[in-house]
Amino acid sequence: LDLTTWTQTQGRRWPSRIHISRRFLEAAIGARYRVVELASAKSESSYCPARAVIVDGSRPFDRNWYAAMPRLSLIACFNTGYDGIDVDWARQRGIVVTYGRDVNHEDVADFAVGQILNIYRKISIGNRWVHDGEWQSGRRLMTRSLAGLRLGIVGLGSIGNALARRADALRMVTSWWAPRDRPGVSWPRAPSLIELAHGTDVLVIAARANESNRGLISATVLRALGPQGVIINVARGSLVDEAAVIDALRRGTLGAAALDVYRDEPTSHSLWADVPHIYLSPHIAGVTNLAMSRMATLVRSNLDAFFDGKPTLTPVRATL
Amino acid sequence: LDLTTWTQTQGRRWPSRIHISRRFLEAAIGARYRVVELASAKSESSYCPARAVIVDGSRPFDRNWYAAMPRLSLIACFNTGYDGIDVDWARQRGIVVTYGRDVNHEDVADFAVGQILNIYRKISIGNRWVHDGEWQSGRRLMTRSLAGLRLGIVGLGSIGNALARRADALRMVTSWWAPRDRPGVSWPRAPSLIELAHGTDVLVIAARANESNRGLISATVLRALGPQGVIINVARGSLVDEAAVIDALRRGTLGAAALDVYRDEPTSHSLWADVPHIYLSPHIAGVTNLAMSRMATLVRSNLDAFFDGKPTLTPVRATL
Numbered sequence: 289l290d291l292t293t294w295t296q297t298q299g300r301r302w303p304s305r306i307h308i309s310r311r312f313l314e315a316a317i318g319a320r321y322r323v324v325e326l327a328s329a330k331s332e333s334s335y336c337p338a339r340a341v342i343v344d345g346s347r348p349f350d351r352n353w354y355a356a357m358p359r360l361s362l363i364a365c366f367n368t369g370y371d372g373i374d375v376d377w378a379r380q381r382g383i384v385v386t387y388g389r390d391v392n393h394e395d396v397a398d399f400a401v402g403q404i405l406n407i408y409r410k411i412s413i414g415n416r417w418v419h420d421g422e423w424q425s426g427r428r429l430m431t432r433s434l435a436g437l438r439l440g441i442v443g444l445g446s447i448g449n450a451l452a453r454r455a456d457a458l459r460m461v462t463s464w465w466a467p468r469d470r471p472g473v474s475w476p477r478a479p480s481l482i483e484l485a486h487g488t489d490v491l492v493i494a495a496r497a498n499e500s501n502r503g504l505i506s507a508t509v510l511r512a513l514g515p516q517g518v519i520i521n522v523a524r525g526s527l528v529d530e531a532a533v534i535d536a537l538r539r540g541t542l543g544a545a546a547l548d549v550y551r552d553e554p555t556s557h558s559l560w561a562d563v564p565h566i567y568l569s570p571h572i573a574g575v576t577n578l579a580m581s582r583m584a585t586l587v588r589s590n591l592d593a594f595f596d597g598k599p600t601l602t603p604v605r606a607t608l
Numbered sequence: 609l610d611l612t613t614w615t616q617t618q619g620r621r622w623p624s625r626i627h628i629s630r631r632f633l634e635a636a637i638g639a640r641y642r643v644v645e646l647a648s649a650k651s652e653s654s655y656c657p658a659r660a661v662i663v664d665g666s667r668p669f670d671r672n673w674y675a676a677m678p679r680l681s682l683i684a685c686f687n688t689g690y691d692g693i694d695v696d697w698a699r700q701r702g703i704v705v706t707y708g709r710d711v712n713h714e715d716v717a718d719f720a721v722g723q724i725l726n727i728y729r730k731i732s733i734g735n736r737w738v739h740d741g742e743w744q745s746g747r748r749l750m751t752r753s754l755a756g757l758r759l760g761i762v763g764l765g766s767i768g769n770a771l772a773r774r775a776d777a778l779r780m781v782t783s784w785w786a787p788r789d790r791p792g793v794s795w796p797r798a799p800s801l802i803e804l805a806h807g808t809d810v811l812v813i814a815a816r817a818n819e820s821n822r823g824l825i826s827a828t829v830l831r832a833l834g835p836q837g838v839i840i841n842v843a844r845g846s847l848v849d850e851a852a853v854i855d856a857l858r859r860g861t862l863g864a865a866a867l868d869v870y871r872d873e874p875t876s877h878s879l880w881a882d883v884p885h886i887y888l889s890p891h892i893a894g895v896t897n898l899a900m901s902r903m904a905t906l907v908r909s910n911l912d913a914f915f916d917g918k919p920t921l922t923p924v925r926a927t928l
Contacts, residue, residue, distance in 0.1 A: 395729075395753050398778060402725030409715075409896075411722050412732045414889035419881075423874040423890035433715050433898035457777035458718060554743040561739075569734035570743040576729075578753035 443495025763815025
């Protein structure tokens with residue numbers, strides 16, 4: 289069987305996330321499949337016969353590849369996001385799309401918890417204090433207990449659920465909002481995103497990104513959250529109006545923001561140089577050893593199922 | 609009723625923790641008790657009639673005060689630690705000692721979780737990466753999932769228990785050690801501290817400090833933990849051999865250390881200036897708005913019970 293992996297966007301020098309997991313992927317699939325790395329492919333003939341591609345689903349999939357791989361019948365996103373794939377377009381051509389469902393939702397939830405603790409319990413601020421001699425000069429730090437902290441979760445999928453369970457153990461009070469209700473959930477759903485922001489201290493964005501929710505976390509939402517409010521984005525950069533966040537932090541109308549994802553990745557460090565109360569991370573909320581291993585295993589299982597003529601394990605469902 | 613608060617060690621210019629909570633304390637006890645602040649007392653006659661002192665129990669209580677307060681019958685430690693109080697000495701004189709039991713054990717456990725996430729999920733390292741342009745230069749960070757991380761807890765009191773419950777929710781695998789077994793506990797007890805260190809990835813020190821466990825976390829324990837090992841101290845500085853930690857971090861025989869407490873507080877920032885993989889905080893693990901409020905309420909309840917002739921709520925039990 290022929291297979292290609294798509295590790296680099298043409299014309300961009302940004303090494304894809306797949307580089308991290310390549311050894312996992314090769315160990316997982318190399319025995320059964322012939323693998324061609326698109327980024328280093330010498331000629332079109334090397335990937336022309338490919339029947340499947342393994343891709344970073346969060347990055348745009350160039351349809352020109354389709355023309356170059358006429359036998360393509362499976363797009364296997366190794367990660368959770370598939371916002372880079374036009375699923376309807378693929379379906380019309382009979383191409384199955386799979387994704388890394390639930391491979392790292394708990395790790396992402398852990399990371400959000402880590403940023404909540406970092407911000408409210410002043411973990412990195414405390415470290416700076418001691419190193420800078422502030423403690424010795426007699427100043428003392430007071431921190432805010434997580435007990436009773438009002439957590440608002442935007443999107444109650446697997447990440448949101450994992451976060452809400454952790455928040456229970458950490459004595460936070462959880463509410464959530466998503467366009468669609470989820471019957472049987474024990475945490476209350478706010479009537480609207482604005483009301484969720486109004487009634488919570490910290491808003492964690494854990495929704496799947498699509499065209500309909502671009503810029504969902506707008507200046508209006510940030511205003512509803514208020515000057516003590518905190519946002520944490522562990523979903524996708526497109527969901528948050530980055531310029532509005534920067535503006536609100538500069539004007540003190542938002543308390544703090546922790547961003548793991550950005551409009552452009554990698555984000556430019558100069559964009560954040562003089563932004564106060566900003567906590568940045570380089571899209572690592574879901575990047576763990578365990579996630580990489582699970583992604584590779586799931587890609588293999590999806591490939592095997594597909595080429596054995598069975599239903600894939602984690603197909604992307606119809607968007608409507 | 610007369611009452612004094614002890615907010616400053618004589619001859620030291622370090623403002624005590626009680627400064628943080630004074631407004632809570634005054635609001636809580638001012639209506640019933642006449643309060644004299646020892647630090648600003650003009651003459652001995654002002655505190656001579658005191659029948660109770662409210663103190664930071666983690667700092668040495670100078671017995672000379674006893675001579676100056678002959679009617680002293682209650683030492684109310686507002687915090688959890690009472691290692692600064694010679695309880696047997698007090699008992700011999702008929703002085704009751706109370707402490708802030710379970711006012712902030714969950715906050716301390718939260719803080720330890722925050723440092724575990726900070727270290728393994730590279731939260732502060734990631735922040736530096738983005739700000740320093742490392743991400744843009746093409747480097748990627750891999751982090752370690754908390755799933756399966758082996759947590760060793762030294763001391764399974766209220767903090768240790770709260771931490772173990774959180775560790776369950778975060779998919780860590782907990783074992784513990786303390787000099788005495790605790791029947792009925794679901795987490796396994798290691799046969800010894802050394803074996804706990806051998807068999808775990810991260811060791812959290814959550815034991816009550818006393819003369820018998822000074823320097824408990826020794827060079828030998830750190831060696832057992834190994835070059836990938838992490839220690840987190842949220843208990844008392846005396847429990848950890850600070851020089852051994854610094855030496856092990858410098859030589860790479862210990863992976864990382866997060867210290868909230870120190871041999872001397874505030875610790876000198878120059879001591880840590882060139883120590884790698886060190887995460888410092890200025891004794892804030894238990895310093896939250898909620899803890900301060902609970903401490904004040906409990907001090908008030910203990911005072912009221914004592915002066916109403918009832919048993920105090922949280923007396924320090926006999927040490928033997």
